[in-house]
């Protein structure tokens with residue numbers, strides 16, 4: 001199915017940036033097939049239906065995938081192999097934001113934000129190798145920049161929250177390790193900060209605060225991911241890129 005299309009997998013596509021990215025990619029080209037994956041089937045299937053109702057040019061399907069579960073990763077990888085035989089783009093987007101540095105919070109955060117993307121990528125590596133132009137986008141955060149954390153002048157200098165900041169710094173290291181490891185078979189890898197945008201990441205109740213603080217729409221994050229997939233950031237492979245053609249320091 002859809003063998004002539006670019007096959008794109010997005011994790012955490014039931015909400016926020018993953019949802020908007022699914023729509024933006026499908027709307028952008030009839031040559032894209034977007035696999036919207038989500039851990040909760042009812043949410044993922046509802047999101048798929050909503051997007052299909054907007055009649056995008058590209059096609060979409062739903063896949064159950066909990067990135068914190070090895071079993072779910074293995075099942076999802078098998079299904080992608082059976083249905084498509086390869087993968088062209090992996091968007092490691094699913095993420096959580098926990099504040100207090102308890103052992104449970106640290107474990108959950110690293111499971112979802114770091115171990116999940118790494119183990120999922122490994123499970124899909126053989127399918128990415130079959131692509132003519134494999135791309136991996138690791139959705140990070142400016143809060144993961146160690147350089148910014150150590151800069152008293154930076155706007156993120158004061159932001160606390162060990163679990164999230166540590167997890168995104170680790171994801172950045174993962175990203176640059178992948179860029180090195182996968183270079184020989186042609187994979188292009190980026191860490192991407194989607195910007196401070198209005199989603200449920202810090203709870204539905206925080207949406208109004210985000211708007212008040214000037215957060216933009218998560219459609220701007222989706223646009224940034226589309227630009228990477230379209231090749232507009234190919235000169236910045238293995239960089240920590242942001243929206244609007246900008247970069248962060250690692």
Ligand SMILES: NC(=O)c1ccc[n+]([C@@H]2O[C@H](COP(=O)([O-])OP(=O)(O)OC[C@H]3O[C@@H](n4cnc5c(N)ncnc54)[C@H](OP(=O)(O)O)[C@@H]3O)[C@@H](O)[C@H]2O)c1
Nearest residue numbers: 012014015016017066067068094095141196197199200201
């Ligand atoms: N929003 C921002 O300002 C901002 C800024 C910088 C970086 N980011 C990053 O952007 C990414 C997307 O976040 P968002 O803002 O769109 O937040 P969101 O609205 O909370 O969406 C997060 C998505 O991840 C999914 N998810 C969570 N745990 C998962 C798991 N174990 N397996 C699979 N899916 C899982 C959620 O699924 P459920 O619906 O089932 O919970 C949801 O679909 C995250 O990596 C986040 O760190 C966001």
